[in-house]
Amino acid sequence: MFIAQTAEQAKIRAWLEEQFQPDELRAVEIVTRNAVRIVDRNYESSMVVYQQDGTIRLVCPDAEAC
Numbered sequence: 001m002f003i004a005q006t007a008e009q010a011k012i013r014a015w016l017e018e019q020f021q022p023d024e025l026r027a028v029e030i031v032t033r034n035a036v037r038i039v040d041r042n043y044e045s046s047m048v049v050y051q052q053d054g055t056i057r058l059v060c061p062d063a064e065a066c
């Protein structure tokens with residue numbers, strides 16, 4: 001997966017482990033202290049963001065595709 005460098009990233013990592021099977025994600029890249037980019041097995045990418053209120057949100061690059 002990835003090594004979390006912040007508390008927010010650790011929470012994102014735990015969320016990803018709950019939401020996805022290990023073979024479903026091809027890559028996880030740290031973008032900021034509270035956001036990571038994921039690439040699924042179909043090579044589609046999305047952002048996962050830890051928000052200030054403690055929620056985690058999956059943001060697709062193309063809002064209409066979500």
